[in-house]
Amino acid sequence: MFDSRPIGFKIFFIVFFVILAIFVFFPLYWMFNTSLKQAADIFDYRFIPRNITLGNFVDVVTNTKVPLFMKNSLIVAGSSCILATFISAYAGYSFSKFKYRGRRLLMLLFLSAQLFPYAILLLTIYQIINFAGLRDSYLSLVLAYITFTLPIGTLTLKNYFDQIPNSIIESGKIDGAGTLRIMHSLIFPISLPGLAVIAIYSFIWAWNDVLYSLTLITSSEKRTLAPGLILTYFGEFQSSWNSMMTAAILVSIPVAVIFILSQKMFIQGLTSGAVKG
Amino acid sequence: MKIAKVVSLMLCIMLTALPLFSQAAEEKPQEIVFAGWAGEEANSRPIIDEMIDTWNAKDTGYTAKWVGWPWDKTFEQLIIRTEGGEALDVLQVGFSWALAMDEMDGVLELSDVFDKQWLEENFEESALSAGMIDGELKALPWTLASIGTLYNPTILEAAGVTKIPQTTAEFESALAKIKAYDPSLIAYGFCTKGTTLTADFLPWLWTFGGAVFDEAGNVTIDSAEAVKALTWLKSLADKGYIQMDMDRFDLRTIYARKQVAFYHDAIMAEGIAATNGVPENELASTIQPMLLPVLKAGDAPQSSLWGHLLQISRNTADKQQAADFIKHIVGEEMSLKYFAKTGMLPVIKKAMANPMVQNDEWSSKWVEITKYGKMSELNAYAQADELTKIIAEELQAALISSKTPAVAMKDAKTRIEGAIR
Numbered sequence: 111m112f113d114s115r116p117i118g119f120k121i122f123f124i125v126f127f128v129i130l131a132i133f134v135f136f137p138l139y140w141m142f143n144t145s146l147k148q149a150a151d152i153f154d155y156r157f158i159p160r161n162i163t164l165g166n167f168v169d170v171v172t173n174t175k176v177p178l179f180m181k182n183s184l185i186v187a188g189s190s191c192i193l194a195t196f197i198s199a200y201a202g203y204s205f206s207k208f209k210y211r212g213r214r215l216l217m218l219l220f221l222s223a224q225l226f227p228y229a230i231l232l233l234t235i236y237q238i239i240n241f242a243g244l245r246d247s248y249l250s251l252v253l254a255y256i257t258f259t260l261p262i263g264t265l266t267l268k269n270y271f272d273q274i275p276n277s278i279i280e281s282g283k284i285d286g287a288g289t290l291r292i293m294h295s296l297i298f299p300i301s302l303p304g305l306a307v308i309a310i311y312s313f314i315w316a317w318n319d320v321l322y323s324l325t326l327i328t329s330s331e332k333r334t335l336a337p338g339l340i341l342t343y344f345g346e347f348q349s350s351w352n353s354m355m356t357a358a359i360l361v362s363i364p365v366a367v368i369f370i371l372s373q374k375m376f377i378q379g380l381t382s383g384a385v386k387g
Numbered sequence: 388m389k390i391a392k393v394v395s396l397m398l399c400i401m402l403t404a405l406p407l408f409s410q411a412a413e414e415k416p417q418e419i420v421f422a423g424w425a426g427e428e429a430n431s432r433p434i435i436d437e438m439i440d441t442w443n444a445k446d447t448g449y450t451a452k453w454v455g456w457p458w459d460k461t462f463e464q465l466i467i468r469t470e471g472g473e474a475l476d477v478l479q480v481g482f483s484w485a486l487a488m489d490e491m492d493g494v495l496e497l498s499d500v501f502d503k504q505w506l507e508e509n510f511e512e513s514a515l516s517a518g519m520i521d522g523e524l525k526a527l528p529w530t531l532a533s534i535g536t537l538y539n540p541t542i543l544e545a546a547g548v549t550k551i552p553q554t555t556a557e558f559e560s561a562l563a564k565i566k567a568y569d570p571s572l573i574a575y576g577f578c579t580k581g582t583t584l585t586a587d588f589l590p591w592l593w594t595f596g597g598a599v600f601d602e603a604g605n606v607t608i609d610s611a612e613a614v615k616a617l618t619w620l621k622s623l624a625d626k627g628y629i630q631m632d633m634d635r636f637d638l639r640t641i642y643a644r645k646q647v648a649f650y651h652d653a654i655m656a657e658g659i660a661a662t663n664g665v666p667e668n669e670l671a672s673t674i675q676p677m678l679l680p681v682l683k684a685g686d687a688p689q690s691s692l693w694g695h696l697l698q699i700s701r702n703t704a705d706k707q708q709a710a711d712f713i714k715h716i717v718g719e720e721m722s723l724k725y726f727a728k729t730g731m732l733p734v735i736k737k738a739m740a741n742p743m744v745q746n747d748e749w750s751s752k753w754v755e756i757t758k759y760g761k762m763s764e765l766n767a768y769a770q771a772d773e774l775t776k777i778i779a780e781e782l783q784a785a786l787i788s789s790k791t792p793a794v795a796m797k798d799a800k801t802r803i804e805g806a807i808r
Contacts, residue, residue: 150644150664153637236471245473320460325467328454337457345428346458347659349636 145356152351166356175330176357179338180364186248186323186334187316190255194312195305197256198263203293205264206271207279217268224261229321231257236325250326251334255319259312270304271297306372317365335361417704419451419712422465423479425695427455430658434728438716449708462487462772469493475700476709477716482762483771485518485526485696490769494698497524500710509717509735517762518696526696529717530731532654532753533690533760534586535676542572542648551677555594555619558649558680562628565648574628576638576650577620579786582772583635584779587651589763590679590689592616599764599778599803606803608778609796617785617792624786631787639663645673653693654753655730676752678759692760695731726750732757770806777802 112120144152145166147159154160170176205217223231235254244250274297282292298305320336327333333341339361343354419442426435435453442451454475456464462484468475469491480488488494497518498506506515510528518526538551543561546568552558562574578587592598597612607613623629633641638650643663652659660674661667678688697717699709715721722733723743732750733739744750765771765778778799785795 148664149640149662153641153644153646233467233470236467240471240473324456324460324464340457340460341427341455344457344459346424347653347655348429348662349640351640 141355141359144352145359147352149350149352166352167360170353170357170360174342174353174357175333175338176335176342176361178331179333179335179342180361182248182332182338183317183335183361184364186251186255187313189248190252190259190316191309191313193252194256194259194263195309198260198267198308199298199301199305200293201260201264202267203271203297205268207276217264220264221261223257228258232321232325235322239326245326246328246332248332251316251319251323254322254326255312255316259308259315262311263308266308267301267304270301274300309372310369417449418474419449419476419705419708420454420474421451421477421479421712421716422454422461422468422475422700423695424455424458424461425479426453427457430655430662431725431729431731434721434725437724438721441721442712442715447708447711449705449712451712465493466491469700469702472702474702474704476703476705477712478698478700479529480526480696480698482517482692482694482696482766483775485698486520486766486771487769488698489520489525493701494525495701495703495706497527497699497710500699500706501527501714505714509737511736514734517692517694526698527713527717528734529695529697530725531692531694531734531757531760532732533757534590534651534653534693535656535690535753535756536649536651536679537642537656537674538649538677539642539645539647539673540675541672542568542645546648552680553678554684555680555682559623559628562623562648563626566626566628570627571646573630573633573638573641573647574649575623576633576642576647577623577629578635578638578651579624579629579631579633580779580783581634582775582779584782585765585775586635586691586763588616588620588778588782589691590651590761591620593689593761594679594682594686595619596682599774600767606800606807608803609793609800613796614793617782617796620782621786621788621792629786642674654732654750657749658730676749676756678756687759688756690756690760692757692762694734768807773806774803777806 112123115123143157143159146162146164147154148161148163148165151160201220205213235257239245239250239253244253278296278300279292282296287295316334318336319334320340323334324337327337330338330341339354339357343350343357421435421439425431439451439453455461461479462481465475465478465480465484465488469488470493478488478494485494501524506524514528514531515524517528517531518524520526542565543551546561546565548561548564550557552561565572565574578584589599592608592613595612595616597607597610597616599606599608601607620629624631635652638647639652639656639659640663641647642650643660643665645665656676657670657674661670665673679690681688697713699706699713703709716725717733717735719733719735719737719741722735722738723741725731726733726738726744730749732753733741733744738744763771765774768774781790781795781799781802784790784798785792790798
């Protein structure tokens, strides 16, 4: 189909995608470029660094708390991702497939968390967490992150479930399946792409957060990645860009791998759901 | 109905369980929480740990504990936690934050907890004035030193600058020689972005006889003197002596590569240069402090006072213990260790008189610079951070020629008046 297009279109298409690729990949390349530099060469703008060193990578892995921050982030982001996805799925299903009094009001309440800037909500969440004695715990962060991902997750999945014909549920009921069985065996498998979107959204939200993590976590042993990296490499008198870029590359590798593997699983799930239907 | 019952039951369980959690939190041993950013900085972390360890070795009944954040997030965290009722005791704050902490009733008056005699014996009146707000002592200085001017002696010598410039005319002539010697060098590392732009501008504003506010509190940043100062700085930028898009962090790194002839920084500049790669044996020939050039011989060289202050949070459980902890960290022994490790000038009289400080050539030069130190006028306002940003934006607009210096200063005046109204 592309071959049959006029030459002008082809040139425009290729140039457009090359420019787009530069926009997407150049910052990533520059991160890698900076990670290979020594501190004194940070402002040396060569495409290939002058004195290439792998010392930054060795330093990040062996001399810093970055591996610990990463473990903490995986715990917090993983937990909030799983919980937010599950709760959103049940809530979304409830709003989509059940008719009961107060359903709209409850839905509005779910969405109300999105009405306020998240920095403003921090003041309230901080006080509740403080009152509950949960400060400086992973649970405090997980609860806070769920607060923000639940509204979007519930609304998205409600819309997703709305598109699933009720006849699938009816056929499940005819076969003698209960509500939970219908949800778990029929609805969720064919909703995997929707669930994946929420899982990825909530994971990234938790992974990137600085403000909540800085506020709710006080001990360095429980710090998550984003504030941990800032604390390690930036300060009143220090700014270690090369180490920061190195750490950023290293910590993105496992997450990228998880998502690449998950993507395959999601596609499989979608395909199997389609065959079942 | 069923759902309403389940929701009510869950709420009841939560409300019953929450106080149990908080009770568990209250049963913790008594603590003195020292909060700030110094304990998170690589160079000062070991000495902060030592301050805490030595306190904990004493039998006070209170265990000291550090809680910290990145420097640029600390103020925000102190506000959130103070308002949230968190039991912080001793707070490390910057000059511009002290007033805001006081205005939100977040800190205690220190004359109530430190006796007058101890304060007089240990602090110069000028040092104590750094923590005075509306005639009350709301903060104690921990370290005080001006933001100074630094030069690279090797570059100056190679460019034929034989005398350290003392006037703006000499300074401009030196910049011209440096640029002619090597056009790739940044002759003058004046900060041209971020809030450090305002910090670098203020001493020049004062040098030219201008001020942000007059004594009555009227905004005077659009005065003829201020416009003249900005016009002069813009002329340096137009001649290529100043490079755009540079903040203090950028300049520190480039200075360490010996690509900057002059720039401004705090007293730790030498240590920062070493961290950024200047070998120990090349420090003296790479970085030296000097007084800011004056408009005409005989004028006082201007500098902006910089330092860290200590305050006691209103949430402290035991203000006397908090005060004792402050005495511990500003005391002679700890001050000298802090100085040896970080280069931060002590404030307490005995520590200042110690040969370790007196015989240190770098520190002695900095004491000379600090002699002319002046508190930023913006610190008298709780909106100091906002005012700093306003001035920086207007200065930047003038430096990149999107506004004339006169218009930029006039706009700065209008915006400052709006912000403090």
